Amino acid sequence: MLAACLEFLGLALCVTGSLLVMVACGMPMWKVTAFIDTNIVVAQTIWDGLWMSCVVQSTGQMQCKVHDSILALSQDLQTARALTVISAVLGVVALTVTVAGAQCTNCIKDETVKARVVHAGGVIYIISGLFVLVPLCWMANNIIVDFHNPQIPPSKKREIGASIYIGWAATALLLLGGTLLCCSFSQGVRGSYPIKYVPTKTITANGDFDKKHYV
Secondary structure, eight states: HHHHHHHHHHHHHHHHHHHHHHHHOSOOSSSEEOOOOOGGGOSSEEESSEOOOOOEESSOOEEEEEOSTTTTHHHHHHHHHHHHHHHHHHHHHHHHHHHHHHTTTOOOOOOOOHHHHHHHHHHHHHHHHHHHHHHHHHHHHHHHHHEEEEEEETGGGGGEEEEHHHHHHHHHHHHHHHHHHHHHHHHHHOOOOOOOOOOOOOOTTTTTTTTGGOO
């Protein structure tokens, strides 16, 4: 029962984390305009994402332009693209593996194999969380360094956008959920001894129990 609860909780956290990774990957708010010095009142706000850049006017109108060339992007954006996509794909693979080995499904009959499959799904989820954590921290570090660089004009400086915060939340959910799935593999949670049912005693023709059941 405890193992099933850990599997359900861990899978729910991991699925939520994978969805947040996909949201963060698609949102164009990895870098946003920094409002500092004389740049407090502006007519437009610039959003920079992995796939497009958007300009939001003070009137509420928004125009987005997809990045034309991958090679023209900075190295951190190229790496973030690759790793976030890989993380999202690993999340789908881990979901398939975990559901196949979950106790609420009958895809696998052997309990030992099911436990190992769930453990493998948890490991894949942890790897998925680490894959998305690398570009998030790299991008945040570059934004902070550029923000404090006096050689960069205020109009070119950026702040950490909502996508990075969403990605950090997704990473926490993936790591926590994957750890719970791995913990459900332990013998202390699943029980050291499998449940065995005693066969029903047969009754002879005279109404007595068969003597072969007695020692």
